[in-house]
Amino acid sequence: MPSVSHKGLSMPESPIRKLVPYAEEAKKKGAKVIHLNIGQPDIKTPQVALDAVKNNTLEVIAYSRTEGSEEYREKLAAYYAKNNIHVTAKDIIVTTGGSEALAFTMGSIADNDDEIIIPEPFYANYNGFATATGVKVVPVTSHIDSNFALPAIEEFEKLITPRTKAILICNPGNPTGYLYTKEEIKKLAAIVKKHDLFLIADEVYREFTYDGKEHYSILQEEGLEENAIIIDSVSKRYSMCGARIGCLVTKNKDVIKTALKFAQARLSPPTYAQIASEAALETPQSYFDDVKEEYVGRRNVLIEELEKIEGIKVGKPQGAFYCIAELPITDADDFAQWLLEDFRLNNETVMVAPAAGFYASEGLGKNQIRIAYVLDKENLKRAVNILKEALKSYIA
Incomplete structure (x- = not known):
């Protein structure tokens, strides 16, 4: 049987997209998945x-x-x-x-x-x-x-x-x-x-x-x-x-x-x-002013809610619309998959991006996740609450 290239075998999976099949399966079973995993803004295109x-x-x-x-x-x-x-x-x-x-x-x-x-x-x-x-x-x-x-x-x-x-x-x-x-x-x-x-x-x-x-x-x-x-x-x-x-x-x-x-x-x-x-390129400055104001509000809500969870450490973003959160767990990949396969709160769960894939050094980021705050404030609050309850159940 012909074999694929060594380069192809060593090509890394996307930590952002590799969990998509689990999210799709959760949706097929009727669960709502709140996406914190990917930087797809909900802001309208100009x-x-x-x-x-x-x-x-x-x-x-x-x-x-x-x-x-x-x-x-x-x-x-x-x-x-x-x-x-x-x-x-x-x-x-x-x-x-x-x-x-x-x-x-x-x-x-x-x-x-x-x-x-x-x-x-x-x-x-x-x-x-x-x-x-x-x-x-x-x-x-x-x-x-x-x-x-x-x-x-x-x-x-x-x-x-x-x-x-x-x-x-x-x-x-x-x-x-x-x-x-x-x-x-x-x-x-x-x-x-x-x-x-x-x-x-x-x-x-x-x-x-x-x-x-x-x-x-x-x-x-x-x-x-x-x-x-x-x-x-x-x-x-x-x-x-x-x-x-x-x-x-x-x-x-x-x-x-x-x-x-x-x-x-x-x-x-x-x-x-x-x-x-x-x-x-003709987009007026007011568009960016409004978008920045929205992202600042979302960031503040996200950080405030995350810091209420015992055992979580979180970096404070100064730009873009992502943050890294360190969780009181040992394997964020397993946790992220478990969220999609096994955990529901009011038939909802969240999808996060395990952070190990954002490092090149082996073993780093294993207890971290990346969160994209590209959702409105109410959805962010709900998502963090789901994350809080999920951690209680996962750690227990």
Whole structure:
């Protein structure tokens, strides 16, 4: 019998999606499943984006340019300028989601067995992209006790080898909600320049920062032009996850030239989704102001309710819409599956994402879960109450 590849066998399962069959089975049996597991906002997509697709008069859905339409990239450059990030359309490659932007980046800067240092816990799919491109993830651990702040620069220096190509951060962070300070970005900038590395920043949650804190992009840092690569996406910014439009942004011409070859191999990003994404750039600031206010309220409710549960430790997010909670258990994977298979409160249960899959270090995160607060406040309160009662039953 023919066998699948070693790469395929080593490809990690998504900690976010691997429990879906259990959730679907629970629903078939009549249970209501409250989803805390996935960052699919319930916020409405801006009407201007929906109308651009509905009212479009295309007669042929043709290929777009490999790097994305020039008009869209020009408007993206104007969007970045408003955020004090000064790039041109030539510094941007439009991709099929931020995922493809990251895959193109890894393929462009690293060869098989080259290394990328990533503070953990990190977005679980970084492991998958690294496996697919033959890159080795080298984790540097951040801790819930320090609210997942940037580890000491000395910890990064210890891990740098001749095979190290980049440091990758998510800012604000998924799964922690941590927002890197300007001073932390400057520390990272100094170390990548010292060791001639790339600094990759996944900045898809840029708009969602809280408590008066502001996002500082790596492309705002002077002198980092050849080292900095931004990964971006419309998915969360405009609640357009299904559009699958992202982009790679860098002033490094060699990276753009190389990434474009990977982009040519997949032909072009989707035409209709670019139309929607271009229109979404007209979304007024009031949309983001309202969304931020809603997320702050949800975060506050979630943290307040979680902290009432004995034995739980929780990080306080400063951005995005996720948090990591540490539970008084030993195996969050087993607990998450048990919730879906065996536990009901008024015929309801919750679906969470076990956090071990957000780490690269073996054994870490086994007693943690990631919660996405993408539900309204009442649903969040109900979900946390279910979690509280479930823990009582599970631990007993």
